[in-house]
Amino acid sequence: xxxxxxxRQGEAPRWLDNPGNVKKLLWLLAAIGLALxxxxxxxxxxxxxQAESVFGFYALFGFGAFVAIVLAGKYLRKILMRPEDYYDx
Amino acid sequence: xxIEFNPGLIMIIGGLFVPLLSGMGRRVLLVALPVAGLAxxxxxxxxxxxxxxxxxxxxxxxxVDKLSLVWGYIFHIAAFLGVLYAIHEDDPLQGTxxxxxxxxxxxxxxxxxxxxxxxxxxxxxxxxVFLIWATGTERSFRSGMRYLIIQVGSGVLLLAGAILIxxxxxxxxxxxxxxxxxxxxxxxxxxxxxCAFPLLHNWLQDSYPEATxxxxxxxxAFTTKLAVYALARGFAGTEVLIYIGAAMTAFPVFFAxxxxxxxxxxxxxxxxxxxxxxxxxxxxxxxxxxGTASHAFAHILYKALLFMSxxxxxxxxxTVKASELGGLYKSMPWTATFCIIGAMxxxxxxxxxxxxxKSMILTAAAEEHRWxxxxxxxxxxxxVMEHSxxxxxxxxxxxxxxxxxxxxxxxxxxxxMGITAALCIGIGIYPDPLYAILPFPVDYHPYTTxxxxxxxxxxxxxALAFVWLTISGLYPAETPSVNLDFDWVYRKLLPRFVGWxxxxxxEIDRSGRxxxxxxxxxxxxxxxxxxGLDGTFARTHPAGTMVFWAVxxxxxxxxxYLIA
Numbered sequence: 036x037x038x039x040x041x042x043r044q045g046e047a048p049r050w051l052d053n054p055g056n057v058k059k060l061l062w063l064l065a066a067i068g069l070a071l072x073x074x075x076x077x078x079x080x081x082x083x084x085q086a087e088s089v090f091g092f093y094a095l096f097g098f099g100a101f102v103a104i105v106l107a108g109k110y111l112r113k114i115l116m117r118p119e120d121y122y123d124x
Numbered sequence: 125x126x127i128e129f130n131p132g133l134i135m136i137i138g139g140l141f142v143p144l145l146s147g148m149g150r151r152v153l154l155v156a157l158p159v160a161g162l163a164x165x166x167x168x169x170x171x172x173x174x175x176x177x178x179x180x181x182x183x184x185x186x187x188v189d190k191l192s193l194v195w196g197y198i199f200h201i202a203a204f205l206g207v208l209y210a211i212h213e214d215d216p217l218q219g220t221x222x223x224x225x226x227x228x229x230x231x232x233x234x235x236x237x238x239x240x241x242x243x244x245x246x247x248x249x250x251x252x253v254f255l256i257w258a259t260g261t262e263r264s265f266r267s268g269m270r271y272l273i274i275q276v277g278s279g280v281l282l283l284a285g286a287i288l289i290x291x292x293x294x295x296x297x298x299x300x301x302x303x304x305x306x307x308x309x310x311x312x313x314x315x316x317x318x319c320a321f322p323l324l325h326n327w328l329q330d331s332y333p334e335a336t337x338x339x340x341x342x343x344x345a346f347t348t349k350l351a352v353y354a355l356a357r358g359f360a361g362t363e364v365l366i367y368i369g370a371a372m373t374a375f376p377v378f379f380a381x382x383x384x385x386x387x388x389x390x391x392x393x394x395x396x397x398x399x400x401x402x403x404x405x406x407x408x409x410x411x412x413x414x415g416t417a418s419h420a421f422a423h424i425l426y427k428a429l430l431f432m433s434x435x436x437x438x439x440x441x442x443t444v445k446a447s448e449l450g451g452l453y454k455s456m457p458w459t460a461t462f463c464i465i466g467a468m469x470x471x472x473x474x475x476x477x478x479x480x481x482k483s484m485i486l487t488a489a490a491e492e493h494r495w496x497x498x499x500x501x502x503x504x505x506x507x508v509m510e511h512s513x514x515x516x517x518x519x520x521x522x523x524x525x526x527x528x529x530x531x532x533x534x535x536x537x538x539x540x541m542g543i544t545a546a547l548c549i550g551i552g553i554y555p556d557p558l559y560a561i562l563p564f565p566v567d568y569h570p571y572t573t574x575x576x577x578x579x580x581x582x583x584x585x586x587a588l589a590f591v592w593l594t595i596s597g598l599y600p601a602e603t604p605s606v607n608l609d610f611d612w613v614y615r616k617l618l619p620r621f622v623g624w625x626x627x628x629x630x631e632i633d634r635s636g637r638x639x640x641x642x643x644x645x646x647x648x649x650x651x652x653x654x655x656g657l658d659g660t661f662a663r664t665h666p667a668g669t670m671v672f673w674a675v676x677x678x679x680x681x682x683x684x685y686l687i688a
Binding site for chain 2: 051061064067068072074075080081086092093096097099100101105106107108112116117118119121122123
């Protein structure tokens with residue numbers, strides 16, 4: 036647990052420090068996503084369940100499940116969140 | 125002819141010599157024991173066995189088959205990596221207890237009967253608590269006590285169940301048990317506690333984040349996976365496990381989203397991963413059980429890797445709270461890289477270990493036409509991407525720069541993380557050696573076009589959802605906090621109830637005494653009225669005064685006698 040805060044003066048900015056570069060990465064991710072979504076048209080999906088044959092099913096499911104989980108967690112916080120020292124008495 | 129004995133004994137007996145050595149000698153011994161254990165385990169062949177008779181029962185001290193070997197291999201690998209990660213520490217107590225703990229976990233896996241299993245089961249509980257207590261805080265002490273009570277309780281249930289099973293069947297052999305008999309139910313519950321079934325799970329999230337930097341890495345590998353092994357051995361194909369497992373994959377996901385302590389996030393994530401394995405055991409098909417065994421193997425590695433990376437962060441910065449971290453990739457680039465490899469492995473990206481193991485369980489669920497279970501597992505997979513794939517690396521190493529500039533992790537930690545990361549990628553790229561050691565012949569091909577594309581779609585769109593939620597400000601901010609979970613029942617509600625009970629009992633006691641004294645007063649007044657100086661009896665009987673006092677004295681004697 037040493038050197039908590041070494042001197043940051045004169046530190047060269049990193050590539051990721053530039054918001055423009057982060058934006059580029061995010062656009063790249065979006066482009067990859069779009070390409071993957073479109074890929075469903077290019078191959079025959081072997082499915083176990085009807086739902087899987089929906090175009091882009093896994094993409095939609097991944098996006099939807101992720102948003103649902105995070106938003107559910109956010110509301111769960113209203114019920115479950117307590118100050119850090121809640122159990123320290 | 126090889127001498128056959130339980131390979132767990134190598135680390136158990138060897139571990140006892142750890143305190144006798146110091147410096148380099150101790151370090152060499154600590155690393156040599158798991159290596160020797162692994163070498164010996166590799167030399168074992170299915171069918172080997174060692175038995176001894178005790179009080180008319182046959183104890184099978186060593187039972188080697190394909191199922192126990194999978195766990196035997198991975199436990200030794202995890203032991204080696206855990207010890208290497210901790211080798212910079214000069215703590216003979218932790219070193220010894222870790223060896224006892226790891227050795228007894230191996231011992232339990234190779235135990236062929238319930239009594240031998242019980243003994244190793246309890247040793248894992250008692251030795252491992254020292255890895256929590258070694259933190260040395262009041263908080264870790266109390267957390268360790270709760271852990272110990274629950275773990276030992278699991279052992280007591282196991283013993284009780286074993287006794288009933290022996291009474292029923294006359295055999296102490298540890299084979300398929302099933303939940304039909306009462307003994308079977310008790311053993312099931314004992315395994316369920318150690319496996320962190322829903323509502324029995326909180327010891328895990330309570331204690332693992334309180335253990336030492338290195339202790340958590342070691343703890344994460346053994347206890348729960350021993351329980352998975354025991355369930356696979358005793359309860360394969362037990363329908364209820366499918367539902368228990370599905371619930372286990374789902375509910376920790378929500379807690380992981382809102383948890384601020386990143387080691388606790390990993391504990392929830394561990395719980396969620398166990399769920400996949402439990403579903404596999406419940407399905408009970410060859411594909412499902414292969415999935416469980418291989419997923420346990422892969423999971424031990426990537427989960428240890430994630431705990432190692434967060435341990436390194438804790439070691440260098442003194443905190444693993446998401447609200448206090450960020451930007452650490454600048455000063456801990458190697459740790460960040462290894463963490464991302466662990467994150468991609470657990471998220472089941474193609475070319476990483478989770479991809480070739482978890483999918484066997486999902487496919488097995490689909491082949492059994494269990495579409496709800498399959499949907500829950502798929503949802504939980506998106507959840508894994510959230511809490512372990514993105515949250516852990518993002519909030520520790522990227523996000524908002526906390527301004528912390530620290531040293532990179534010590535060389536031995538980096539080495540341990542590097543080897544573990546290499547194994548995660550190795551299994552992902554070339555799963556055949558892992559498939560070869562599974563309990564049943566493997567006819568499964570993870571790298572089909574459909575599997576690769578659908579997995580990438582799920583994961584990339586989950587990542588896009590994270591981007592959208594973050595940019596739109598919908599993603600909940602990391603806040604210093606604790607979140608209530610089931611442990612609230614025994615950490616708050618039960619103590620409150622006991623306090624209420626205590627004050628209730630003393631209230632009843634007090635009013636009871638008052639009533640009793642009132643009755644005695646009334647009787648005395650009655651006696652006085654009739655036998656007193658002016659009483660009816662006193663008037664008609666002049667000797668009444670004497671009689672009254674005689675009676676009063678006798679009464680006093682009686683009371684004194686009763687009190688004495």
